[in-house]
């Protein structure tokens with residue numbers, strides 16, 4: 001989701017530990033760290049965020065305090081308090097998957113648990129540090145953190161069936177953090193929550209109609225789960241309305257476009273390049289992502305002053321060109337017969353092409369949302 005194209009060695013590979021049983025002690029867990037090839041952390045992997053906490057603590061909510069309070073009241077009801085309970089449906093499921101599907105599902109679990117835990121860390125930290133100056137905001141962030149901890153914890157329990165467990169302490173201490181100023185956190189987390197909602201509900205509804213494709217009872221939990229993410233998105237919607245400067249003026253318009261493009265392009269490039277999970281579910285990743293992007297873009301029209309014209313034929317053509325470039329770049333990386341300088345020479349036009357396509361996507365004419373939703377604006 002982050003705009004940074006920085007590529008760093010990730011510590012992710014070291015935080016998933018294999019256990020011989022759930023009762024293993026810590027020393028045993030550490031001795032059974034899975035030795036995977038080191039993964040690269042790129043814009044396409046879940047990231048951890050930090051922000052200017054003092055600026056968040058000083059936020060004045062009075063322009064939209066009634067709505068923020070109403071959303072907080074919803075959080076207090078804690079609709080999913082008893083939802084995330086592991087049941088007997090999970091017994092034997094991990095063992096029943098064929099080795100390839102099992103691996104694909106394990107990768108999905110790892111990515112998901114890290115995303116959820118990343119949200120938990122950000123919200124928990126904000127809740128803790130704005131408590132004195134901004135108690136309403138602190139309470140809302142505490143509820144968000146509660147939900148994300150529940151999501152991450154539930155995924156972690158499912159991972160235990162696959163002899164995997166995320167070392168949350170290690171992850172907290174060692175993960176690289178990306179700094180975003182508060183208004184960028186609002187755009188990014190709003191979109192991340194809303195796109196999360198659409199991803200979960202779309203898979204849930206598809207699997208309700210195709211039960212033979214349900215790899216795990218985990219998917220039965222998605223319906224209520226996605227409502228948590230939807231409420232989280234609504235909270236950031238209310239927060240931005242309390243800070244209307246985040247949604248007004250030409251600079252904000254550009255940032256809204258930038259974050260929409262960053263979130264959509266990141267998801268599309270990741271999902272279409274890694275089709276195994278979708279194939280295992282019987283989904284076409286292109287169709288799935290295009291539907292999720294269309295719906296998230298429409299959701300964003302309720303709050304953002306502009307949205308992207310994702311129906312323009314060039315929108316996906318340009319993303320497909322970037323996908324092809326990425327494919328050729330990774331083939332070059334894996335080709336041991338070509339020397340370093342030659343590889344570099346061949347990579348430059350691919351990087352330039354992708355940069356050109358992203359620039360064209362960014363400057364493509366957006367859609368003003370006051371035309372779509374005049375009552376909201």
Ligand SMILES: [Fe+2]
Nearest residue numbers: 116147148151
């Ligand atoms: Fe979540």
Ligand SMILES: [Fe+2]
Nearest residue numbers: 193228229232
């Ligand atoms: Fe969330």
